[in-house]
Amino acid sequence: MRMTTTSAKLLKLALPLIETHGFTREALSLSVLSLPSPTPLAHPLPDASVTALFGPGDDARRTLVHAWLDDARCRMKEDSDSEAVLKVGDVLKARLRSNEPVLKYLPEAFALLATSSPLLPADPIPIIKHAAQVSNQACWIAHSDARESSWYTRRASISAIYLAAELHQLTSPRTASAFLDSLLENAEHAEKALDETTLFTSYVWKSWRGIVKSSGVLL
Structure with missing residues (x-):
C-alpha cells in the first residue's frame, strides 16, 4: 500500500515498540503516543485507524515487518562501521546483531x-528476497567499487549463507556469528556459488518452515 506522510511517521515510531509488543497491530496503535509535541495523543489509535493507515488484519503487521527490515538494512553500515576496512562478514554480523532485540x-x-x-x-x-537485499547491501558496503561479474556470483552465494545464519540464530543465538564465519570460509574455497545457492536456499526454506510451523503460525 502507498505510504502517506502520517503512516510513514507512525511506522518509524512503531519500530522501537516491536521489542516489547512484537510485530503487532498493537505496536502500530501505540506509536501515536510517541508523536512529539505539539501533536501527541493521549490514546492509542483505534483499530479502524490502524486499518486505514496500514492495511486490514495481518496486512498491517506485514507493513510493520517490511518497515523493520528496511530500517535494519539501512543501518547495516553504521552498525558495522567500527573498522576502517569492512569485510562482508563484518557487515553481515552487524545485520544479525540487529535481530537480537526482536529475535523471539x-x-x-x-x-x-x-x-x-x-x-x-x-x-x-x-524470505529469499529479504536475504538477497541484505546480501546486496553487504557486498556494496564492503566492495562499493567492485563491478566484475564474480562479485555478482558471490553475492548470490552470500544470500543463501546469510539466510542460513539467520536461521541458525533463531535456534542458537550465541553461536550465530561463528556459524556465519564457517559458512563464509567454506564458500570461499568452494567457488560453486550459483549451484550451491540453489541447494542451500531449498534447505534453508525447509528449515524455516519447520521452525515457524512448530510455533503454530503455519498450519
Missing part, C-alpha cells in the same frame, strides 16, 4: 511474509 518475534514475522492467506501455501520468495 522473528519466526512469526517471517511466517507473515510467507503467507498471504491461510488458504494458500507458504511462499518462500519474500
Whole structure:
C-alpha cells in the first residue's frame, strides 16, 4: 500500500515498540503516543485507524515487518562501521546483531511474509528476497567499487549463507556469528556459488518452515 506522510511517521515510531509488543497491530496503535509535541495523543489509535493507515488484519503487521527490515538494512553500515576496512562478514554480523532485540518475534514475522492467506501455501520468495537485499547491501558496503561479474556470483552465494545464519540464530543465538564465519570460509574455497545457492536456499526454506510451523503460525 502507498505510504502517506502520517503512516510513514507512525511506522518509524512503531519500530522501537516491536521489542516489547512484537510485530503487532498493537505496536502500530501505540506509536501515536510517541508523536512529539505539539501533536501527541493521549490514546492509542483505534483499530479502524490502524486499518486505514496500514492495511486490514495481518496486512498491517506485514507493513510493520517490511518497515523493520528496511530500517535494519539501512543501518547495516553504521552498525558495522567500527573498522576502517569492512569485510562482508563484518557487515553481515552487524545485520544479525540487529535481530537480537526482536529475535523471539522473528519466526512469526517471517511466517507473515510467507503467507498471504491461510488458504494458500507458504511462499518462500519474500524470505529469499529479504536475504538477497541484505546480501546486496553487504557486498556494496564492503566492495562499493567492485563491478566484475564474480562479485555478482558471490553475492548470490552470500544470500543463501546469510539466510542460513539467520536461521541458525533463531535456534542458537550465541553461536550465530561463528556459524556465519564457517559458512563464509567454506564458500570461499568452494567457488560453486550459483549451484550451491540453489541447494542451500531449498534447505534453508525447509528449515524455516519447520521452525515457524512448530510455533503454530503455519498450519
